[in-house]
Amino acid sequence: MRSIGAALLAAIAIAALAGPVLAPYDRSQQFRDQLFAPPMRIRFFDEAGQPRAPFVYRWRLVDRLERRYEEDRAQPLTLEWFSGGRLLQAPGGVPLLLFGADSFGRDQLTRWLWGARTSLAVALLATAGALLVGTVIGGIAGLASEALPSFDEGLMRITELVLVLPAIYVMLALRAALPLVLPPTAIFLLLVVILTLVGWPHIARGVRAIVIVEVREEYAIAAHALGATRTRVLFRHLLPAAGGFLRGQAVIVLPAFIVAEATLSYVGFGFPDTVPSWGTMLQEASNITTLAQFPWLLSPAVGIFLVVFGANLLLETRETR
Amino acid sequence: MPDVPWWLIRRLAFAVLLVVIVSSSALVLARLAPGDVTSEFYGSGASTSALARERALAGLDRPLLAQYGEWLLAALRFDLGTSLLYRRPVGELVRERAFNTALLAVTALAIATLAGIPLGVMAGSRSRGFLRAGIRLTSVLLLSLPSLLTSLLLVVVAARTQLLPIGGMSSPTPLDGHTWIASLSDVAWHLVVPAVALALPVMALLERTQARAMAEVLRQPFVLAAVARGAPPARILYRNALRVAVRPIVAIYGLIVGSLLSGSFIVEVVTAWPGLGRLMYDALRARDIYLVAGGAAAGSLFIAAGTLFADLMLVMLDPRAALDRSAQAPGAGRAAL
Numbered sequence: 001m002r003s004i005g006a007a008l009l010a011a012i013a014i015a016a017l018a019g020p021v022l023a024p025y026d027r028s029q030q031f032r033d034q035l036f037a038p039p040m041r042i043r044f045f046d047e048a049g050q051p052r053a054p055f056v057y058r059w060r061l062v063d064r065l066e067r068r069y070e071e072d073r074a075q076p077l078t079l080e081w082f083s084g085g086r087l088l089q090a091p092g093g094v095p096l097l098l099f100g101a102d103s104f105g106r107d108q109l110t111r112w113l114w115g116a117r118t119s120l121a122v123a124l125l126a127t128a129g130a131l132l133v134g135t136v137i138g139g140i141a142g143l144a145s146e147a148l149p150s151f152d153e154g155l156m157r158i159t160e161l162v163l164v165l166p167a168i169y170v171m172l173a174l175r176a177a178l179p180l181v182l183p184p185t186a187i188f189l190l191l192v193v194i195l196t197l198v199g200w201p202h203i204a205r206g207v208r209a210i211v212i213v214e215v216r217e218e219y220a221i222a223a224h225a226l227g228a229t230r231t232r233v234l235f236r237h238l239l240p241a242a243g244g245f246l247r248g249q250a251v252i253v254l255p256a257f258i259v260a261e262a263t264l265s266y267v268g269f270g271f272p273d274t275v276p277s278w279g280t281m282l283q284e285a286s287n288i289t290t291l292a293q294f295p296w297l298l299s300p301a302v303g304i305f306l307v308v309f310g311a312n313l314l315l316e317t318r319e320t321r
Numbered sequence: 322m323p324d325v326p327w328w329l330i331r332r333l334a335f336a337v338l339l340v341v342i343v344s345s346s347a348l349v350l351a352r353l354a355p356g357d358v359t360s361e362f363y364g365s366g367a368s369t370s371a372l373a374r375e376r377a378l379a380g381l382d383r384p385l386l387a388q389y390g391e392w393l394l395a396a397l398r399f400d401l402g403t404s405l406l407y408r409r410p411v412g413e414l415v416r417e418r419a420f421n422t423a424l425l426a427v428t429a430l431a432i433a434t435l436a437g438i439p440l441g442v443m444a445g446s447r448s449r450g451f452l453r454a455g456i457r458l459t460s461v462l463l464l465s466l467p468s469l470l471t472s473l474l475l476v477v478v479a480a481r482t483q484l485l486p487i488g489g490m491s492s493p494t495p496l497d498g499h500t501w502i503a504s505l506s507d508v509a510w511h512l513v514v515p516a517v518a519l520a521l522p523v524m525a526l527l528e529r530t531q532a533r534a535m536a537e538v539l540r541q542p543f544v545l546a547a548v549a550r551g552a553p554p555a556r557i558l559y560r561n562a563l564r565v566a567v568r569p570i571v572a573i574y575g576l577i578v579g580s581l582l583s584g585s586f587i588v589e590v591v592t593a594w595p596g597l598g599r600l601m602y603d604a605l606r607a608r609d610i611y612l613v614a615g616g617a618a619a620g621s622l623f624i625a626a627g628t629l630f631a632d633l634m635l636v637m638l639d640p641r642a643a644l645d646r647s648a649q650a651p652g653a654g655r656a657a658l
Contacts, residue, residue, distance in 0.1 A: 291473070304469075309461070
């Protein structure tokens with residue numbers, strides 16, 4: 001189970017890294033005559049049941065009003081590998097829509113891959129941020145617990161306060177306090193900061209508990225007796241003891257951040273539509289009637305699910321051992 | 322005995338402080354945000370004098386501190402001001418929507434508990450077998466579907482099968498000729514999709530926690546002793562073991578309250594359930610500062626009441642918990658986010 005989880009996460013990470021090559025098109029390329037086109041199926045057998053090189057049928061619009069498409073069976077299109085710097089293309093400039101198309105006629109697979117990059121980058125940076133802030137605050141509180149108990153108490157009260165608040169409302173309020181329209185880089189940094197702010201408290205509590213135990217261990221006392229400063233003891237000796245805890249927390253926090261980004265972008269408080277992320281892609285699915293008619297708009301949900309599932313498989317084995 | 326009241330007073334003080342801090346910072350944050358309610362109302366076409374009049378009416382022309390002080394004084398008398406967006410008293414609006422959210426959250430919690438706990442006992446009391454593996458796999462799958470995804474999926478399923486209504490709280494049919502039972506069942510019918518969407522991840526969390534606690538307890542010597550005495554297995558399971566294994570479950574309820582409120586936000590947005598989440602969302606978008614503060618007050622009241630209730634239960638079950646402030650449920654981090 002553990003290896004399945006790790007493999008899942010690795011596969012998504014590779015897909016995100018190799019996104020520009022794997023994606024058949026540019027991020028913003030639109031096919032005006034393919035709005036809401038369904039996902040194409042890659043076929044290996046022709047009409048007569050004979051095997052042949054992988055091919056697809058192009059979509060022919062049969063009902064413009066209802067956006068119904070039919071496969072053009074007359075013309076099998078053999079897929080082209082490694083042409084024009086992309087992994088896979090359909091011949092003759094025919095749009096290849098393996099995940100379908102959205103309301104602008106953009107290829108969902110391309111957006112999915114670029115979206116994975118955005119969502120994972122935000123979540124990874126925020127995870128690093130939350131671990132850093134949590135470790136520093138927890139470490140300081142843990143060290144202070146003996147010398148300055150009231151300082152420790154104060155820090156823990158603040159931690160508790162942030163911990164009990166429902167994270168999504170804190171994020172919404174923080175986001176709403178700044179202009180809604182910002183350049184994409186600013187939004188990226190803002191989201192990282194906001195996620196860090198809601199993510200650190202649990203980590204801080206755990207690190208503090210570990211530091212309080214470890215600081216009484218003989219090796220820590222010995223280091224102190226040998227003249228090491230408090231900071232040195234903390235960073236060189238005590239925090240390594242929290243390594244296992246921090247790794248576990250990273251696996252908990254990362255998928256939660258992916259979901260949080262998706263939620264914020266879904267409700268329009270995250271990235272704008274021009275920046276593909278799994279959240280902005282889900283925005284296309286916010287109209288219930290559209291969603292019911294074109295369920296492939298949920299493909300970013302599959303990405304979110306896979307990340308959370310992979311992380312949960314890792315955690316499940318860790319906890320039952 | 323002197324320990325318990327002191328502990329309770331502290332928790333109560335924390336609860337009051339929580340409500341005050343959260344609603345105050347919500348007001349200040351919303352006030353500091355660029356733009357205000359008038360820019361949303363009039364766009365660029367309004368005359369400056371009309372805008373100024375509107376601002377004065379909303380109390381937006383005065384310095385932040387004066388405005389905040391006045392709001393706080395009124396709030397102490399339970400007057401939360403008037404919504405700038407809906408032109409109705411905030412208290413009234415919030416009460417109405419908070420009830421809907423409470424209905425959704427309590428139903429979801431009931432579904433999650435009634436399904437999750439028995440499944441957890443079943444999975445935790447077996448050391449192998451298909452049932453255990455099946456329940457465990459289902460739970461891990463469901464844990465990987467946060468309420469954003471469950472609500473979207475259920476909406477698609479409900480819309481495509483046309484079995485269940487989606488969107489809103491009741492059908493738009495005219496009310497005349499409907500008895501109150503009919504309208505009640507109409508609401509219950511509309512409640513299914515959002516409540517199940519909210520319940521599924523919580524159910525999985527409860528199942529996993531219960532199963533782990535159960536497996537842990539069954540390894541303890543007192544269980545072995547009961548087996549050795551020849552007590553029937555069902556009795557050991559439900560009389561002896563469950564009683565001990567219930568503690569981590571109760572501890573996690575305090576955190577579930579928070580995650581229910583977080584989860585209900587997105588469920589309400591996706592399924593158009595008219596609850597506190599949607600109200601807060603609209604208020605934030607429209608920069609309706611009094612409504613934002615009122616909603617924040619209601620939300621934090623929910624949280625405070627929920628955690629207090631869970632703590633009380635915990636102390637009743639195990640008085641040692643009152644002394645042990647650092648006691649923490651396993652998996653707590655997962656519930657919090």
